[in-house]
Amino acid sequence: MKFFALLLLLPLHAGLAGLTWSTTHFSAKATQADKEVVARFGFKNDTTKPLTITHLESSCGCTVPQLAKKTYAPGETGEIVAYFTIGQRMGMQNSTIQVATSDAPRKPTALRLQIDIPDPLETSPLLLTWKRGGEAKDQVFTVKAKPGFSVKIAEISVSNEQFTAEIATAKEGSRYDIAVRPKNTAQIGFGLLIITTDYPAKEPRVIYAQLKVE
Amino acid sequence: MKPWTQAAFLCGLALLPALPTAIFHPKKPAWTREALAPGEITLDTALALPDRVWLDARKAGDYVAGHIPGALPLNEDAWNNLLPAVALQFQPGQNLVIYCDSLECNTSHLVAERLRRELGAENVFILKGGWLTWQKNQL
Numbered sequence: 352m353k354f355f356a357l358l359l360l361l362p363l364h365a366g367l368a369g370l371t372w373s374t375t376h377f378s379a380k381a382t383q384a385d386k387e388v389v390a391r392f393g394f395k396n397d398t399t400k401p402l403t404i405t406h407l408e409s410s411c412g413c414t415v416p417q418l419a420k421k422t423y424a425p426g427e428t429g430e431i432v433a434y435f436t437i438g439q440r441m442g443m444q445n446s447t448i449q450v451a452t453s454d455a456p457r458k459p460t461a462l463r464l465q466i467d468i469p470d471p472l473e474t475s476p477l478l479l480t481w482k483r484g485g486e487a488k489d490q491v492f493t494v495k496a497k498p499g500f501s502v503k504i505a506e507i508s509v510s511n512e513q514f515t516a517e518i519a520t521a522k523e524g525s526r527y528d529i530a531v532r533p534k535n536t537a538q539i540g541f542g543l544l545i546i547t548t549d550y551p552a553k554e555p556r557v558i559y560a561q562l563k564v565e
Numbered sequence: 566m567k568p569w570t571q572a573a574f575l576c577g578l579a580l581l582p583a584l585p586t587a588i589f590h591p592k593k594p595a596w597t598r599e600a601l602a603p604g605e606i607t608l609d610t611a612l613a614l615p616d617r618v619w620l621d622a623r624k625a626g627d628y629v630a631g632h633i634p635g636a637l638p639l640n641e642d643a644w645n646n647l648l649p650a651v652a653l654q655f656q657p658g659q660n661l662v663i664y665c666d667s668l669e670c671n672t673s674h675l676v677a678e679r680l681r682r683e684l685g686a687e688n689v690f691i692l693k694g695g696w697l698t699w700q701k702n703q704l
Contacts, residue, residue, distance in 0.1 A: 412672075413641070440644070442675075478685050541657055554643070557648060559684050560685070
């Protein structure tokens with residue numbers, strides 16, 4: 352019975368080792384206009400001996416962890432500051448920082464960052480096709496800015512002169528319908544519809560759609 | 566109940582939920598490092614692909630220091646700047662093989678996802694083991 356009770360206490364004992372973290376999860380929203388997101392993970396040495404952080408590694412080059420010093424006295428607090436570079440990333444970004452200490456060098460703690468960089472645009476369809484020998488009629492490619500965003504089209508072009516494209520209707524900053532058609536459908540052909548936007552201002556996004564006569 | 570019996574009983578209790586999870590969970594890790602995650606292919610498979618284009622998802626400095634011959638850089642740090650070169654040479658049916666640093670790098674998967682979503686590319690693969698695998702095979 353005593354052994355049974357001891358087994359139940361094992362997980363509790365394991366939790367007392369090492370650093371105590373204020374949080375091990377960080378989540379935030381960002382936009383492509385932001386440069387970086389800063390996450391802070393506070394900790395305290397709740398043990399009775401000095402602890403040294405022996406290993407600090409990020410799963411992604413996009414996240415750089417920084418530490419003021421490596422060794423912390425009993426009762427001392429510190430924090431790991433993680434700098435997540437937005438770059439031209441989009442969507443839900445997940446990265447992990449592994450932290451190991453001198454008392455348990457092979458049992459690192461995982462600090463998790465989750466950064467949501469929403470796509471400011473809705474576009475469709477990704478593929479426009481025409482039948483060889485069929486009617487070379489207009490098809491519409493739509494670009495819509497999501498609520499809270501204003502995105503304008505700076506330029507429209509096609510990679511293959513077999514196709515043409517022009518803005519059919521526009522609600523400036525929020526929606527554009529682009530009419531695309533092949534000049535003729537006599538031959539099989541492939542090209543790209545290329546739409547340059549004005550967002551983000553520094554390195555604007557380019558949207559693509561595939562065009563096929565098949 | 567004797568101590569060892571108690572211990573065995575506790576382990577048995579833990580196995581009840583653990584075993585089905587290990588077998589059926591949709592996000593279970595690979596049993597061995599050789600198992601392929603969805604979208605991954607081995608170097609041998611990649612080399613056998615016709616009309617193959619290599620895409621290097623590592624940071625710019627790593628690409629400049631060395632890359633698979635003919636590979637185009639495409640990473641999320643400079644996605645808007647780098648995608649045009651990939652898009653303008655793209656043809657339907659092309660096999661795009663993306664690599665990053667090694668086994669632990671997730672960047673290739675993120676690049677693959679964006680290529681499928683933004684370019685409509687269908688044949689997008691990730692090189693298992695990345696640049697490290699290429700170097701080990703001394704190709």
